[in-house]
Amino acid sequence: MMRDRVTRRLRGMNLLGRIAIGTGAFGLGLYGIAPLIPPLDSPVIGQPAQSHLPAPPADGVMGFVVSSFIPPIVPGKEACPSGPSPKLRDVYLAGLPAEERARLLRKENAKELERNWKLTAFGPDDTNVCSQPDRFDRPMLSTVQSELAIGLDLDRGRGEGCAHDEFTSPSGAPGIDNQEYRVMGCKLEWRGLDGMQSDLAVGTRQFHASGEWTQVILLRGVDSLENDEDVEVIYGNTPDRPFVDSKGNFLPGASFTISDKPPRHRNTLKGRIANGVLTTVPARIELTATWGQGGARDIRGNRGKYDFHEGMLRLTFQRDGTLQGLVGGYRPLFDAILSPALGGAGSAIVAGIDCAAELKTLRKYADGLRDPKTRQCNGISSAMQLSAVSAFVNDVKPRQMSSAK
Numbered sequence: 001m002m003r004d005r006v007t008r009r010l011r012g013m014n015l016l017g018r019i020a021i022g023t024g025a026f027g028l029g030l031y032g033i034a035p036l037i038p039p040l041d042s043p044v045i046g047q048p049a050q051s052h053l054p055a056p057p058a059d060g061v062m063g064f065v066v067s068s069f070i071p072p073i074v075p076g077k078e079a080c081p082s083g084p085s086p087k088l089r090d091v092y093l094a095g096l097p098a099e100e101r102a103r104l105l106r107k108e109n110a111k112e113l114e115r116n117w118k119l120t121a122f123g124p125d126d127t128n129v130c131s132q133p134d135r136f137d138r139p140m141l142s143t144v145q146s147e148l149a150i151g152l153d154l155d156r157g158r159g160e161g162c163a164h165d166e167f168t169s170p171s172g173a174p175g176i177d178n179q180e181y182r183v184m185g186c187k188l189e190w191r192g193l194d195g196m197q198s199d200l201a202v203g204t205r206q207f208h209a210s211g212e213w214t215q216v217i218l219l220r221g222v223d224s225l226e227n228d229e230d231v232e233v234i235y236g237n238t239p240d241r242p243f244v245d246s247k248g249n250f251l252p253g254a255s256f257t258i259s260d261k262p263p264r265h266r267n268t269l270k271g272r273i274a275n276g277v278l279t280t281v282p283a284r285i286e287l288t289a290t291w292g293q294g295g296a297r298d299i300r301g302n303r304g305k306y307d308f309h310e311g312m313l314r315l316t317f318q319r320d321g322t323l324q325g326l327v328g329g330y331r332p333l334f335d336a337i338l339s340p341a342l343g344g345a346g347s348a349i350v351a352g353i354d355c356a357a358e359l360k361t362l363r364k365y366a367d368g369l370r371d372p373k374t375r376q377c378n379g380i381s382s383a384m385q386l387s388a389v390s391a392f393v394n395d396v397k398p399r400q401m402s403s404a405k
Contacts, residue, residue, distance in 0.1 A: 053225040053276055053317050060222045063393030064323050065242055066215035067250035069208055070201040071181065072150035072326070072385035073191055074170060079146040080186035087188075087352030088129075091139060092117035121348035128345040129356040133337065136356035140364065144185040151178030151383035152314055152328040154282075154368070161330075162377035164367040177381035178328070179365045180336055184358070189351075209248070211241040213288045215386075216256045217315075217323070218393040219271075219278075225317045228273040233280050234395060235313065235327075237264035237288045252321065255392040263305065264288050266396060269313065278315045278325075285311035285329060291339040304338050307331060309369055309379060321390045328383035330368030333359065336380060 056062060073079075086094065093101050093113075104113040122128050127135045149167035153175040167176035184190050192198030207213035218234040238256040245251060260266035265287055269280040287306040308329025315325035337358045340347035347353045362380055369379025 053319060054321070056222040056225055060220060062219040062222055063256070063391045064217040064219075064388035065238075065250060065254065065256055065391040065393070066208060066217065066386050066388045067242070068205070068387040069213075069215065069384055070204060070386075071184070071190055072178075072383060073181075073185065073198070074146065074148045074150060076146070079144045079148070080142065080191065081145055082142055083186075084188045084191065085141045085186045088121055088348060088354050089113075089117040089352055091354065091357075092120050118349045121345060121354075128348055129354055130337075130340050130347045131344040133341065133356040133359045138354055138357040138360060140361040141183060141354075141357050142186045143361065143365070144182045149176050149178045149181050149185075150326070150385060151176040151181065151381070152312060152326055153177060154310060154312075154328060154330065154381050161368045161370055161381075162366060164365065164381075177367065178383050179367050179380045180331065180362075180382040183361045183365050183380070184336065189353075205248070207289075209242055209244060209250070211239050212290065214238050214240065214242060214256070215287060216258060216391065216393045217388055218258065218395060222273070225273065226276055231271040231273060231278065233269040233271040233278070233313065234258065234266065234393075235269060235285065235287075236260065236266035238393075239264065250389050252389040252391065255394070257394040258396050260396055263290050265305070271313070273317075276317050278313065278317070278323075280313045282310040282312050282329075284309055285313075285327065289338075291342050304342070305335075306384070307335055308382070315386075315388075323388040324386075326383050326385055328381070330379035331382045332369065332379055333362045333366055336362055336382070 093104070096104070103109060104116070121130075123132075123135055129136050129138065147168055148170055150169060151167065153166075153173075154177040155161055156175075164177075164179055166174065167178060167182075168174050169176050188198065189200050190198050192201070204213070208215065214237060216236060216238050218236075220232040220234070222228060222231055236258045239259055240254075240256045242256075243251040243254045258266055267283070267285045267287075269283055269285070271278050271280040273279075285306075285308040287308075289304045289306045291304045308327065308331060311327065311329030313325065313327050315323045318324060334341070337355050340351070340353045340355050340358075343351075343353075347355065366377035366380050368377055368381055370377045
């Protein structure tokens with residue numbers, strides 16, 4: 001009886017899933033806007049800045065709008081020698097006897113194969129692997145095998161989190177903490193096909209260009225772009241839309257106003273500049289990420305955000321007036337699968353995403369936000385690579401400052 005009920009649901013979910021995917025982190029390539037991603041040999045991971053940086057403005061105030069915000073990927077097949085993490089269909093086929101697998105792969109049995117693998121996404125009581133990932137026990141994802149990753153040294157040798165293997169950066173810096181990349185870095189949504197941007201890299205660009213997720217950075221008290229011991233950093237969201245050229249590149253010089261009205265956030269950070277690299281003191285950093293929720297129109301509330309605990313910025317000033325670098329910290333585990341979880345069954349049967357497998361793997365490699373009672377880690381080290389162009393950034397109005405972060 002349950003099998004028949006699930007089969008009927010599959011027919012409807014094919015359409016609903018496509019709608020969900022249009023607004024989630026998967027299938028986002030449909031927007032067709034390529035992000036500005038600096039090459040790996042540029043100083044985006046804390047390398048010293050280029051020489052002869054310009055002087056800052058006389059008032060020491062500088063503004064930027066974030067033009068690219070994506071998970072950093074080290075290209076090459078060495079990271080995932082076994083290929084991309086398998087989709088639900090692949091996992092189903094791999095678990096079959098060879099003869100049955102060969103039979104279902106024949107053209108005349110295509111409909112039977114499709115129906116069978118989609119059924120694996122559902123369980124009793126109308127559950128599915130993305131809406132209720134805790135109700136399923138799935139094989140873990142294929143993880144990144146390379147020792148190289150882009151990220152930050154978040155634990156700084158303190159040993160407060162759970163034990164884990166650290167990465168080395170492509171430039172040779174040790175101690176890189178980015179376990180989210182280890183878990184998710186072989187997914188097609190993250191890595192994409194060889195020579196192509198992933199769906200996640202392409203699609204999130206639209207959220208930043210639309211004003212939904214747009215981020216800005218406001219610096220105060222900048223005396224030198226080379227070395228400055230005390231810089232105030234305001235990192236937050238704005239509802240204002242960037243101006244773009246015909247290729248979708250963000251244009252410099254536009255004006256933005258920071259907002260702390262939900263679902264947007266305003267973060268005040270303390271920073272210093274050394275050799276052209278701006279680094280902030282670890283603090284909680286919250287940023288808008290309302291995956292497919294329609295922002296404040298979602299009757300279930302604004303549930304999505306980037307939530308970096310012990311978060312920090314490490315940004316390098318460029319001679320052309322841009323910033324390139326990273327924001328990183330420890331994210332709550334479920335946040336890493338929020339987008340497909342919101343998509344529910346559509347994420348599973350249309351995009352083939354196994355949220356249960358992802359959550360199980362994230363738990364295995366969790367390295368932060370340790371519970372003092374259970375001693376379990378409920379967070380995972382993470383990093384996002386960002387680029388920013390110059391802009392005029394206004395802070396929230398003074399009468400609002402008492403409620404700002």
